[in-house]
Amino acid sequence: MRRLIPLLVGLLAAAGPARADGLSFPVLVPLTGFLSLEGTSQRNGALLALKEAPAGLVAASEVIDTGTSPEAAVTGLERAAGGGPVGAVAASMLGTQMLAMLPLAAELKLPLVTVSGTASITEQGNPWVFRFFPGDAVTKTAHARYVVEELKKTRPAVIYQTTAYGQSGKTHLEAAFRALGVNPVFQEGVDPAAKDLLPVLTKALSANPDVLVLHLHAGPTALLLRQAATSGLKIPVVAGSAMHQPSTAALLDPAELKGVCAETAASPVSGGSPAVAAFTESYRAAFGKEPDAFALGQYDGMRMVLAAVQAGAKSADDVRKALAAGRHDGLAMSYASDGKGNMAHSAVIVCYDGKTRIPALVKRYDNVTGVVK
Amino acid sequence: MLAAALAGLAYALFFASPYGLRVLTVAGVYALAAFGFQILFGLGGALSMAQGAFFGLGAYVTGILGSRYGLDASVTFPLSLLAPLLVALPVGLAVLRLESHYFALATLGVAQVLHLLAVNLPDLTGGANGLPGVPAFALFGWVAPRGLPMAALVWGVAAVGGLIGWRLARGRLGRSLELVRDDPLAAGCLGLDVGRLRLTAFALSAVYAGAAGALAVHTQRVVSPEVLEFPVMVTILTIAVVGGRGRMVGAVLGALLLIHLPEWFRGLERSYLIVYGAALLLAILVAPNGLTGLLERLFPPPPRALPDAVEPPAGPRATGEILRVEDLSKSFGGVRALDGVSLSVQAGAIVGLIGPNGSGKTTLINVLSGLERPDDGAVWIGGRDRTGAPPDQIARAGLARSFQAATLPNHASVLEAVAAARLPFDRSVAEAEAHARWALDRLGAGDLALRPCHGLPAALRRRVELARALARRPSVLLLDEPAAGLTDAEKADLAAHLRRLAWEGMALLVVEHDMDFLLPLVGWVLCLDRGRTLYAGPPDGARRDAAVIAAYLGGPAVRDDSDDEDGA
Structure with missing residues (x-):
């Protein structure tokens, strides 16, 4: 059943009458290779957020394995962009993949929501990257x-x-x-x-x-x-x-x-708070695993994206503006951009x-x- | 093939999404890298693990010069070809002497060193993070944006590279490399400079890989150590094998399949690797000779026309002493294989070399043909000292040899196998095949020309090998047990051919155990035992020599029924 969640999310999204204002939220993470454990946490966090989307909001999501090569990540991003209007992308935590995706994200005008803590991904002057994990x-x-x-x-x-x-x-x-x-x-x-x-x-x-x-x-x-x-x-x-x-x-x-x-x-x-404990329980129930900080960071990031959509964001650019200017009280911490896309400061x-x-x-x-x- | 190319073009122009074009672009990059690998591995048989490293080196040259210095492709692209070439030449000189798995390991070491440098020289390479901000491909102000222009550029370069590779593969270089791959010893003895051929293939493969790496980095817009890692190498190797080893079309088909395959199954998340692996396994099972092999099996090409026979040019008719051996010695550890052997073979003479197993006959032939270096003594061919010269130089000096087991490439046709012997001498493959046709006709084997070497009976294999030697118009021919496995009629036929060659002035040295075949044929016999000359003289003397009888012939003396011997 747990393995069916992504499929169900996808089916619901595809069949449901309301498709998050027509926006999809692809998940591009490393599910194979040396970062598969962390990438799976990212995937699970993003999918849980999409599953628990605010009432009346059903988000579509395609999960694409980026492996560990920049080439696969860029190709995955191009593929995701071709699947209809995209609100934001849950993007790989692998720094080299993020660096490869950044120019294309800017060209495609797609916000990348990541938990990558490595590399200077927020030092490239690219306004389309948002890091929900402390660098x-x-x-x-x-x-x-x-x-x-x-x-x-x-x-x-x-x-x-x-x-x-x-x-x-x-x-x-x-x-x-x-x-x-x-x-x-x-x-x-x-x-x-x-x-x-x-x-x-x-x-x-x-x-x-x-x-x-x-x-x-x-x-x-x-x-x-x-x-x-x-x-x-x-x-x-x-x-x-x-x-x-x-x-x-x-x-x-x-x-x-x-x-x-x-x-x-x-x-x-x-633990730390009832909300975090509830998240942990939901995560265990959905995936049969213990959540980690990457899952929680990605969850918080996608929740902020969905909140922006719920608040009226109609396009990827609207989502970017909301992430860049807004503040979000997540489960792990409060998030706000420092002007470069660094959202986490704790x-x-x-x-x-x-x-x-x-x-x-x-x-x-x-x-x-x-x-x- | 043209229809398939047009279909691909139509797909790219009218149907492909930006994602489809990107995948197509990546496939073009890998096809380009695989062209070079087809030359080195497919044709030359050298399993280099450095192709991925050269790919990465080309990528880093473009990445560093493009992102740090803003240089365009007029500078970065040639340098991305040059840098792998400059690394490949010294590396090749050092490691190409190694055989099979040692060569693979050595080239893997090259890849590891380059990877370590990329990771540990962050000021130059950006370290493990790599270098972002690599510009799009730009040439004299024209910029190739992603999508159709970049796909067209990559496939344009791939088309040029593939055409060059195709011409090389079908030409003297490709044929020579196939010979080196199938039997390097035989290749050397046919006059091919094995070392130079391998180095040429290694350098060419590096240039192709560098070009592919440069285009890859323009596609990705970032260069990081991943381009130097093993998966790149594995992808190129798999493309070559799945596509069809040694075939440029195979590289294209393999790249298209291998790059698209994971994308087709990407939606299966983690499980796609299982499906991808199963699909690859299926491809190899269904098409063990690659996709090109499968296509040829399904749609056999029409039989090719035979070239007209053209007699190859022969040097002036040789006279006098052609081969002289002086006091030759050779030891392997504590075993004295040759010990002060001397010999002289005149033009038009047939000399028999006999002796029990382990007496040094094959060692002598190996030393004469350059496969072994003598410890002492001298070898003169055509009046020039050739002592210790490599096989290809000795072959070009006019010496040809056969091997105990006829070494013919199984996948080649008889015509191709014989034409290979002319490659060091002729200007084109067509010319070599015309000369090969003449040699086959001369031995009454012209009707075999289009048959594959694989499956030929022993007698025909030996005849083809003799044609191979004959095609080179050598002045001296060494034959190692040419009558082994032949029927009496076939032996008689062989003997007649050899007598005719001798009559034309060729000097022959024949190793043979079949005394009924050999002794009537030769005019002089040299009998070796434990590396020493036991007997040297006319064949009838050998039959009666007590030492020869005791050491080799055994039993009573052989009845002397030869009446038309050649003199030595």
Whole structure:
């Protein structure tokens, strides 16, 4: 039944008398490849928002897998644009795909609603991109501040990924630590395909750090934490947003998570408000999975789009104007554009107690402007 | 084919949506990249894993120069072709000597290095994020916007590239590469410079890939490390295999199918990969020789006309000593395969080379034909020292050889197989085939010309191989067990042909175990045992030589019934 939801949404949209004022809301996300977990969260968040569209508003949506290549994303966008009037596109969280789609989106005049936190997608001067997930300028500032201000650590060892996500995070972490008067004692990138992270962990520990700062994708995060736990790591770990994903935590025993914290935009499974709890329940019921911050961010983004349509937006340009100028109180945070399409300006820190895989919210950073590169 | 091209044009002009045109454009880009791969892998048989890397390199050159410096295609496009070429030449020189999977691994390493550079040189390449803002294709003020103009541009370039590739494939280069692919040793012994041919194919493939990469980046408007990753390479390889190996039309059909296939199933979300994989598997099962093979099976082409026979030019009739071997030695580890062997073969003479298995006969032939380098001693051909020369140089010096197992390309016709021997000498394939026809007619095998080599009985295979050697008009011919597997009648026929060649002035060295065939044929016998000369003299002496009998012939002496031997 859960798998039929996208189909049902599509059928309802196709057969229903009211098609969201004739506008469709295609979902272009990576469902295959190394970002399939995150892309699926994006898809689910977008579809849930469309399913729970405000009363009287039924939105059409086509889901297109963009894989991980820019070429597939651009082709997908062209395909989506050819399927009738489009209100907005739920667009890939992969930075390189977003960078490829941006010129075409401007040409086609289509708003891209994404949760991509990497790459300088909002630094291209393109008015058609809206990011409902805090960028690295926000999350890495929160990341570094928690390490320095809350944990009082001054000798971080940073291990990052040699991908766009990793390089962007490393750059912003470096700047954020520098702003706090701290210099990492170790920084090294690792390939996402690496099957053994013990060597880099050993190298990092030989620099005598007092905290391990990770900015890795989900799989490598779990692998490194498992190897760290096995080798009896004594210093705290503050990981990147991939750690907060329930699917990442599911790869580890709760005991292996003891003392591990992570930055993220939100952690729906941690609760926080009745509305967030309701979202989590709806998500579980619809998809049989635990929601993460990407799902919630994409959900919030599409809800803002639909609210704009409900408020009278008749075209993609109307939607763009509403997103650019409006404010939306979402479940994760309040969203408003900073003039470049950055809608999210809050981040949270979650920590695991070693007994469950559900982290607790320990710190919230609002209105962070960060160190914009 | 013309109808299909017109149908494609009509679709692009009147029916394709912007999305359809984009998919068509991407297919054109990959067809262009696959043309180069068809030359290298399809024709030359070299499984290069660097084609995707050259594609990416071309993309990065255009991406960097276009986005950072605003240069137009008059600068970026030629440089996108040149950069892969400049990388391919030194890389090719280093790795093309490697065989099969080692070559594939080495070229994969090239791709990895380029990918690492792209990721780790962010100031130049934009790092893992890549470089956005690549401009549309612009040339002297004309800009190709997306949609029909870009599709027309890409397919225009692909048409030019495909035409060039088609002409190369049907010409001497393509035929020579096929020979190199099927049997590099035989190719070298036919006078083809295997190293140079492979390097040429590698360089050409890099140029095609660079052109495709440049157009790809204009289509995507961003360049990122994904263009250097393995999926690009896999796509090009799959296009070549599914389309039809070595065929330019196959590259077009494969690209159209492979690029459209995932789009047809995209609506299935994650499941589309399963359907896509199944569809690919089905395509390979239904068309094991690719789509072009399937089309040829469904619509067989009309039989081609045979060229008129033309006798190839022969050098001045040779006289005196043609082949001289002085004190030749060769060891493999601790095994002394040749130990101070000397030999002389005069024009018009037939010399027999005999000895038990492992005595060094084939090693001697391999050293003479350049497949092995001697440790010591000298080889003179036509009065010039050719010691240690590579096979192609020795072949061009006038030496031809056959192999124990006749090495004919299974997929080729007899005419094509024989014409391959003329490729180093003739100006065109047509000329080579006319000369090949003459050689086949000369051996009474003209009626075999259009038959495929595959399935030919042993006797005919040997005759075709002899025609191959004859077509080159060599001054000296080495035959390795030419009578093996032949009936008595066929042996008699073969012997008659060999005598006629000798009568015309050719020097022949024949390795053979069949003494009833060999001894009446030859005028001189050299018997080897454990790499050493056991006997050198007239054949009747060999029959009676106690050492030869003990080491090789066995039993009582062979009855001497030869009365018309050639002298050596």
